[in-house]
Amino acid sequence: MSTQLVSGRGCGILSVDLFNAVRVEVNMTILWLGDEDCHQVSRVGGKAANLSQLAASFRVPTGFCVTPELYKEWFAGTQDAGSPGRSVDADLSNIVSQEYRVMAERCGLSEPAVAVRSSALDEDGHNSSFAGQYDTYLNIKSPEAIEEAIVKCWDSAGGERMASYREEHGLSADSLGVSVLVQQLVPADVSGVVFSANPITGARDEVMINSTWGLGESLVSGMVTPDTLVVQKSDFRVEDSYIGEKAQMTVLAEGGTTEVEVPRAQRESQTLDGEKTQEVAPLSMDLEQHMGWPVDLEFAVHDNNLFPLQ
Structure with missing residues (x-):
């Protein structure tokens, strides 16, 4: 190879x-x-x-x-x-x-x-x-x-x-x-965390996805209100969705990262389209089966490619 x-x-x-x-x-x-x-x-x-x-x-x-x-x-x-x-x-x-x-x-x-x-x-x-x-x-x-x-x-x-x-x-x-x-390092256009079981309700037949613009630090630190999607495992149908404001995002800067304001028109735009949502949800299910328990996984999307991170 x-x-x-x-x-x-x-x-x-x-x-x-x-x-x-x-x-x-x-x-x-x-x-x-x-x-x-x-x-x-x-x-x-x-x-x-x-x-x-x-x-x-x-x-x-x-x-x-x-x-x-x-x-x-x-x-x-x-x-x-x-x-x-x-x-x-x-x-x-x-x-x-x-x-x-x-x-x-x-x-x-x-x-x-x-x-x-x-x-x-x-x-x-x-x-x-x-x-x-x-x-x-x-x-x-x-x-x-x-x-x-x-x-x-x-x-x-x-x-x-x-x-x-x-x-x-x-x-x-x-x-x-x-x-x-x-x-x-993936210079992420979109970052997120996917849960193979709904962390709010505990439902094992649902996947929850949180996502935001830029690198994932603004999301995992609680700095932004992300988009939230609840996806049915049976048919990958989006059962519930909430589009967060996403006022800030983490971007690359010399020697590290920095926080910048998201353009106002982009703040209320959905970060993951239907095609990418249907990549992320099955990924979490595959990992759950592999690990043997519900998982949460950080991911990044760059140039429309999906990368599992941790």
């Missing part, structure tokens, strides 16, 4: 299944989405493992995981030095530089923008998802900036917020470790 972009429109987003056909041999401290070892929660945490499993069947943007082995080395170093948040060592610097070059080559971009986020080993996506507990860093473009974001993710694993979450959910105070996922 030859490497190619997932869209003939030149969107530059490389799907994992196409990438892995020509991947290079790497150190086991780095696992790429789609690798068999990357399917294991014990190696990369629930978030990354689930994405890796989905990569065989869905258009998941390419990415690699920094496994907990490097986190443990870094953490031991901070304990010895008494200086949490110190710079990464030369080994990680070299590894990140190498893997970022690989990603750039496979994406056909000189500096692909990435998202950097944590994936805890004791998150399973069902009983303990750690949703909203870890920081996410978006639109990161250089190896040095990626390294800095990785360290920030590692730092957040031991913070007070995480300690409170673990206590509240009956988890051990000692983390099993944290993996960090570095994934190609």
Whole structure:
């Protein structure tokens, strides 16, 4: 199989299944989405493992995981030095530089923008998802900036917020470790969250979709009132719909993201048409069947292509 972009429109987003056909041999401290070892929660945490499993069947943007082995080395170093948040060592610097070059080559971009986020080993996506507990860093473009974001993710694993979450959910105070996922960023035209069961009523025969313009941060942070669609699983009929005002949206900016006002005429326009709604709803149902329980999934639409994100 030859490497190619997932869209003939030149969107530059490389799907994992196409990438892995020509991947290079790497150190086991780095696992790429789609690798068999990357399917294991014990190696990369629930978030990354689930994405890796989905990569065989869905258009998941390419990415690699920094496994907990490097986190443990870094953490031991901070304990010895008494200086949490110190710079990464030369080994990680070299590894990140190498893997970022690989990603750039496979994406056909000189500096692909990435998202950097944590994936805890004791998150399973069902009983303990750690949703909203870890920081996410978006639109990161250089190896040095990626390294800095990785360290920030590692730092957040031991913070007070995480300690409170673990206590509240009956988890051990000692983390099993944290993996960090570095994934190609989708410059979303529309972002959303789809629930394979209605989170308001609990109805298992309905899918609920929330969506908004731009990147998903304005949605997951509660900054905007999104569009809401309730879809019947039996025939994908839209049973109920609400078009939110969507006054703001998150867009890419130099070194990160920013919030901008949505043009007034666009605020009350529906973000997902019927065709795309009938892609998103079945996707959540397929994932529910795969996982064995109701799921919520963040997604992005770029150049009319649908991408599962996390």
